[in-house]
Amino acid sequence: MDMSSHAGTPPASPSYLCGLNESQADAVRTTEGPLLVLAGAGTGKTRVLTTRMAHILASGLAQPWQVLAVTFTNKAAREMRERVAALLDRSVESWWVGTFHATGARMLRGHAELLGLKPAFGILDTDDQLRVIKQLAEARRIDTRKLPPRLFASVIQRWKDRGLTPERVTPAEGADAVDGLALPLYGDYQDRLRALDACDFGDLLLHALALFRDHPEVAERYRQQFHYILVDEYQDTNVAQYLWLRTLAQGHHNVCCVGDDDQSIYSWRGAEIGNILRFERDFPGARIIRLECNYRSTSHILAAASELIAHNRGRLGKTLWTTAAGGDKVAVRATWDGEDEARVVGSEIEALQVQGHPLRQMAVLVRAGFQTREFEERLITIGIPYRVIGGARFYERQEIRDAVAYFRIVVRPDDDLAFERIVNTPKRGLGLASLRSIHQLARGANLPLSAAAARLVASDELKTQARTALARLLADIARWRDMLARTAHPAVARAILDESGYTGMWQADRSPEAAGRLENLKELVVALAEFESLPGFLEHVSLVMDNDEAAGDEKVALMTLHAAKGLEFDTVFLPGWEEGIFPNQRALDEGGTAALEEERRLAYVGLTRARRRAIVSYAASRMVFGTWQNTLPSRFVKELPAANVEQSAPTGLFAARPFRGASDGFARDGFQPDASASSAEPVRLAAEAGGRWPQRRPAPPTIDGRAERTTTRPQPAHPFTVGQRVFHQKFGYGQVRTVDGDRLEIDFEKAGAKTVIHSFVAAA
DNA sequence: TCCCTCCTTGTTTTT
């Protein structure tokens, strides 16, 4: 960089400040002392963060290793590195830019011995955690049917989120949690993790805190090292992360936190909105800079979102504004039921596509994962490509975990969890009985499972069949380990998967998912090749392997509102705005007002994802867990300002008029007959209406028109004929019943009769 | 040891 300067006196306006607005530039330039940047949705938060970092480095205030920047996701960390690197035009090796967890792990690896760990300690994922907890719970004779491991896992996780080791949980709280069983189990769990030489995700921070507390000289060293600290998404930090940051920022207090209290949507996993609300008290002399100029959404969308979020009490408050006047109002659509809603959304997507809007600029954002299903089915039917974002992440899938467990046991012979996972996968006749013997010996002789297994093979403890199978597995593992020393690791990986019979297991599997799983295994081997060694790969896999569902190609995105945070689209569909679904009933029951406010923030996040169009919808009745329920429009619908909203409903369904400000019972407001009825009988009207919405609805015009159009479309060339056996990614195997242009009616073996577009099926 | 059937239980999710 050509802007030379003395530390502390950067040039008045270096080039990278160009194009920043007043407050953005202020946030970049205010390098000394605690700073909270309250960045509303779409106000250029990432740009400020990256420019600020570039500024600190370019003006010589600090060297790269003296700046600590933490994020929550690998994606955010990667983006930060790339953007700063681009601004500075230099490489980013050895920078301290990473997630809280990755940074914690890095610190722990450097001082593992102080904590009784080895530097190469393992990192457990959620699945491993649950297995361990289940074993320990059973050892304590806890009925894991009535008290499932997940319950204990979440209690323990919450304690870790708050920076509490077992000794620091107060007896009163311990006695309260899960009949007093959780606290002793927490102790067992931590002991077991040590024995396994492993950490779970929470430990990466918890142990770092212990390290700072018990070894002040280490904390001091880091404090000396990091002259500047930057934190992204501060509203999502938990207590442990807060304590960690405070420790590191002690002394210079050059800590810059960027966040938005209105987008705090993770309290249920320990995020403490109080951290951001308390910032000024926690860091005396702190400055707060608000970024309020929104560069994303049109004025109607912004006004609607702002008005909605203004219903929350616990917030710092911001006034977002935009210069982009005009645009469409927020659309609110009443529909008959879930199917109708999916149809309405589908037609709207089609219409936009016809007008030339790219599919990749459209998203359907739902409250809960299962809600994507109806939209998927509709989009498949009308032949619109889509992508479901979120779901099971790549490395969380069963086949990937199994494969990784094989790699782990080959690399680390004493990895008990990995051994347990693969010992009878694929089935090789090693059941509970054999496993119990192995465990017994391992515990008695204090051996890792694989060593215990080896001893057992040399004895007559096991039945011949089990002994042969186990001997073979151990020999295989030894051979693969040997092979690793001489052969390229992707080849070894392939050999492991083939020779263990794991690939064969899926090849023999006739279920619809098997093909996808084999694909994933191939992908895994490809990913593997990008690392220099198998251990190198394993180091990364637990912490930094996200599934890049690259938003490149032409597909509509389907995801939860949570998954949508940080993203933006031209058009955003927000279906399912009904009481009970959104706001979610269970959240309300458990969390009261605080939970309602979080649900409202979620609605705010949803609306502010939209650049040009936001389409909210709700259904009058919906199938919930197998039964039909009449539903009421979400209170959030009513909280949208009438001036920025345009609503519509199909004829026959009462138009929603949730905007008249009467506060007693949005039910009446929501579903009042359009012009005829007075507001005299709210309760009865709602009840009556509830009973009156017919399950059979008028034939939707769009469908008929569409069906006619398709028959007149030129017959596309495709190879499918009646009676043919075909395979569908989602529905599995089936037989073609009728062919109508590009539409095939297929009897699926598992999914029943469906009409699908030919391009979604393959000959079986 | 494995497979099938019955029963329960249904948010949000990164690392």
Place this chain on the structure above:
DNA sequence: CAAGGAGGGA
């Protein structure tokens, strides 16, 4: 309704 877990029977 649908999936996943547990327990019983072969």
